[in-house]
Amino acid sequence: xxxxxxxxxxxxxxxxxxxxxxxxxxxxxxxxxxxxxxxxxxxxxxxxxxxxxxxxxxxxxxxxxxxxxxxxxxxxxxxxxxxxxxxxxxxxxxxxxxxxxxxxxxxxxxxxxxxxxxxxxxxxxxxxxxxxxxxxxxxxxxxx
Amino acid sequence: xxxxxxxxxxxxxxxxxxxxxxxxxxxxxxxxxxxxxxxxxxxxxxxxxxxxxxxxxxxxxxxxxxxxxxxxxxxxxxxxxxxxxxxxxxxxxxxxxxxxxxxxxxxxxxxxxxxxxxxxxxxxxxxxxxxxxxxxxxxxxxxxxxxxxxxxxxxxxxxxxxxxxxxxxxxxxxxxxxxxxxxxxxxxxxxxxxxxxxxxxxxxxxxxxxxxxxxxxxxxxxxxxxxxxxxxxxxxxxxxxxxxxxxxxxxxxxxxxxxxxxxxxxxxxxxxxxxxxxxxxxxxxxxxxxxxxxxxxxxxxxxxxxxxxxxxxxxxxxxxxxxxxxxxxxxxxxxxxxxxxxxxxxxxxxxxxxxxxxxxxxxxxxxxxxxxxxxxxxxxxxxxxxxxxxxxxxxxxxxxxxxxxxxxxxxxxxxxxxxxxxxxxxxxxxxxxxxxxxxxxxxxxxxxxxxxxxxxxxxxxxxxxxxxxxxxxxxxxxxxxxxxxxxxxxxxxxxxxxxxxxxxxxxxxxxxxxxxxxxxxxxxxxxxxxxxxxxxxxxxxxxxxxxxxxxxxxxxxxxxxxxxxxxxxxxxxxxxxxxxxxxx
Numbered sequence: 101x102x103x104x105x106x107x108x109x110x111x112x113x114x115x116x117x118x119x120x121x122x123x124x125x126x127x128x129x130x131x132x133x134x135x136x137x138x139x140x141x142x143x144x145x146x147x148x149x150x151x152x153x154x155x156x157x158x159x160x161x162x163x164x165x166x167x168x169x170x171x172x173x174x175x176x177x178x179x180x181x182x183x184x185x186x187x188x189x190x191x192x193x194x195x196x197x198x199x200x201x202x203x204x205x206x207x208x209x210x211x212x213x214x215x216x217x218x219x220x221x222x223x224x225x226x227x228x229x230x231x232x233x234x235x236x237x238x239x240x241x242x243x244x
Numbered sequence: 245x246x247x248x249x250x251x252x253x254x255x256x257x258x259x260x261x262x263x264x265x266x267x268x269x270x271x272x273x274x275x276x277x278x279x280x281x282x283x284x285x286x287x288x289x290x291x292x293x294x295x296x297x298x299x300x301x302x303x304x305x306x307x308x309x310x311x312x313x314x315x316x317x318x319x320x321x322x323x324x325x326x327x328x329x330x331x332x333x334x335x336x337x338x339x340x341x342x343x344x345x346x347x348x349x350x351x352x353x354x355x356x357x358x359x360x361x362x363x364x365x366x367x368x369x370x371x372x373x374x375x376x377x378x379x380x381x382x383x384x385x386x387x388x389x390x391x392x393x394x395x396x397x398x399x400x401x402x403x404x405x406x407x408x409x410x411x412x413x414x415x416x417x418x419x420x421x422x423x424x425x426x427x428x429x430x431x432x433x434x435x436x437x438x439x440x441x442x443x444x445x446x447x448x449x450x451x452x453x454x455x456x457x458x459x460x461x462x463x464x465x466x467x468x469x470x471x472x473x474x475x476x477x478x479x480x481x482x483x484x485x486x487x488x489x490x491x492x493x494x495x496x497x498x499x500x501x502x503x504x505x506x507x508x509x510x511x512x513x514x515x516x517x518x519x520x521x522x523x524x525x526x527x528x529x530x531x532x533x534x535x536x537x538x539x540x541x542x543x544x545x546x547x548x549x550x551x552x553x554x555x556x557x558x559x560x561x562x563x564x565x566x567x568x569x570x571x572x573x574x575x576x577x578x579x580x581x582x583x584x585x586x587x588x589x590x591x592x593x594x595x596x597x598x599x600x601x602x603x604x605x606x607x608x609x610x611x612x613x614x615x616x617x618x619x620x621x622x623x624x625x626x627x628x629x630x631x632x633x634x635x636x637x638x639x640x641x642x643x644x645x646x647x648x649x650x651x652x653x654x655x656x657x658x659x660x661x662x663x664x665x666x667x668x669x670x671x672x673x674x675x676x677x678x679x680x681x682x683x684x685x686x687x688x689x690x691x692x693x694x695x696x697x698x699x700x701x702x703x704x705x706x707x708x709x710x711x712x713x714x715x716x717x718x719x720x721x722x723x724x725x726x727x728x729x730x731x732x733x734x735x736x737x738x739x740x741x742x743x744x745x746x747x748x749x750x751x752x753x754x755x756x757x758x759x760x761x762x763x764x765x766x767x768x769x770x771x772x773x774x775x776x777x778x779x780x781x782x783x784x785x786x787x788x789x790x791x792x793x794x795x796x797x798x799x800x801x802x803x804x805x806x807x808x809x810x811x812x813x814x815x816x817x818x819x820x821x822x823x824x825x826x827x828x
Contacts, residue, residue, distance in 0.1 A: 114530055114531050114532040114539035115531050115532055115534075116532035116533070116536050116537050116539060117402075117535060118537050121313075121316075125463075127454075128460035128464060129454040129456055129457065130313050130314035130315075130454065130456075130457060130463070130762070131314075131453050131455040132313075132344075132452050132453070132454075133452045133454045138402055140401040140402030141401065141402070143392070143395065144391060144392060144395060144426055145427055145541075146426055146427075146529075146543065146561035149531075205452070222471065222537075224475050224537040224539075225539075
């Protein structure tokens with residue numbers, strides 16, 4: 101069964117960005133440039149935070165617009181990314197309505213979530229969690 | 245230090261010529277790590293002796309440290325400058341996203357020089373610096389507006405800091421602050437006025453990069469240890485739960501909560517303005533600085549009805565902490581919480597340091613009671629303890645400065661009391677207004693000797709509280725020694741820009757492990773030496789600019805109002821000061 105990172109409750113997010121640092125640290129580096137999850141304020145800290153992460157769509161628009169099949173649908177939802185095929189066209193960035201296709205400016209390639217859940221281990225407030233994708237999920241049922 | 249660590253890069257921004265350049269200052273960071281230690285060296289290098297703090301020649305130095313971006317809780321930015329408030333060393337620290345943003349933009353330090361001809365804001369995005377017209381933003385009523393305009397106008401949300409000033413900074417109030425991410429501040433010693441003097445309305449900094457550790461495995465191990473200490477142990481619990489306002493009730497209970505301009509150390513409304521009460525009745529959200537899982541920033545949701553229209557409300561989200569509660573609550577005798585919060589909000593709107601502002605109003609109220617000033621001076625306002633409406637109006641006038649009196653009050657209580665009298669109860673130490681502790685000689689000696697004249701320099705209140713608990717008298721020499729040792733170690737923490745709330749997490753052995761994994765091999769003696777040298781350099785800078793421990797003004801009020809640690813007198817304080825000077 102495929103897993104994805106679920107946003108359990110964005111209203112509990114304090115904006116500490118520990119998940120973002122965890123995502124880059126997964127590659128044993130400090131900093132943020134590898135991060136595949138993004139936390140920003142919803143228009144200032146007083147309005148709370150937005151958690152931007154790949155929701156592993158059943159029929160992912162990012163894969164549909166990829167001209168070189170660098171992004172291919174993963175069984176059960178989400179995508180897999182084949183770096184070597186990517187030409188850096190940014191179609192995928194435009195296609196994701198959540199803005200969850202983040203961009204690696206130094207590589208000129210998208211940063212695609214690998215659904216490992218490492219970030220969730222460092223969320224002190226249970227905002228995010230790695231969960232199995234439920235096939236009965238109404239969004240998943242669109243996958244015809 | 246690893247060869248490729250961008251920490252060594254110092255960005256210089258010259259507002260006069262609208263130029264910028266980057267210098268590699270590897271030796272500076274290799275030897276002194278960052279934060280306070282690097283900043284004082286850059287200040288000594290760049291700040292001419294005797295310079296007018298509001299002249300173009302006063303530099304603004306912002307530094308971060310090697311741990312920033314690697315580890316949690318190392319998310320403070322140190323600002324150094326010459327203070328327009330004290331005319332001496334200016335050092336102020338802020339969190340928010342400021343430190344992460346500077347580090348991720350690829351710098352260990354950012355230095356602002358000169359003065360712009362017109363109001364501007366500066367955008368630093370990785371290696372690009374843009375000077376943008378801020379003339380339309382200049383004079384906007386609320387500091388919140390500047391934040392929301394720039395947030396929408398410039399890209400990079402989530403990866404940037406927006407440091408900005410309110411009208412207080414534009415009008416050069418000597419205790420104007422710089423606000424970052426709405427709820428954090430370079431609060432003390434007037435950095436806002438230095439921004440204003442440079443016509444710098446805002447400074448935005450952002451970027452993204454990876455940082456390579458020296459030992460990948462050790463880095464992840466040390467990270468987990470520190471993260472678990474911060475989240476899984478009781479070390480950060482008080483900041484995590486009630487936050488700093490958990491101090492209000494215990495301080496009041498021992499008689500150490502400055503009330504009505506320190507006429508007493510007990511406040512009948514302490515329970516009403518306590519952290520417990522604010523949490524149960526007003527806490528609307530908690531937020532965090534970047535890379536800090538603790539989330540100590542507590543926001544009160546205050547619903548305010550519009551008197552002219554039924555069923556019409558606005559809801560303010562206001563950051564509260566112990567010091568703002570002390571400064572706008574007990575110190576002004578205000579126990580009406582909505583009134584206290586609206587006063588705090590007006591101070592935010594104008595962009596003032598809340599502690600100096602509250603103490604200034606407290607002094608003015610007592611001066612009015614004593615007949616030293618009247619309604620001619622205050623422009624018709626009758627200031628009285630417990631009345632937030634008059635204080636809200638007075639805050640606006642401190643900024644607009646319609647009379648000589650407000651022009652004087654806009655420079656703090658040292659200055660105003662030198663003109664109007666009432667020095668015995670003008671509660672400033674080394675020119676900086678009093679923090680929210682009156683626990684005994686330790687706290688006051690800490691304010692006097694601390695390089696920043698802040699309660700965070702050496703935490704003298706904890707000496708007092710220990711003495712009170714153990715029911716023993718403090719000795720002047722003992723106090724001097726303890727304050728110096730504490731302030732020396734804190735130089736190490738602030739050179740690594742570790743939040744002082746996390747001092748329990750980052751004990752020396754953990755600091756050494758954290759540094760080693762990212763390429764800084766140090767011993768405990770090295771760190772201790774850095775602390776001693778940094779504090780010595782700060783005090784040498786202060787001596788150069790005319791500071792002398794022997795000539796400090798001591799407000800008599802602190803000896804008259806009973807303290808939890810028992811009575812102490814001027815002779816005690818003078819002796820401790822002398823001893824401190826000898827030890828230094």
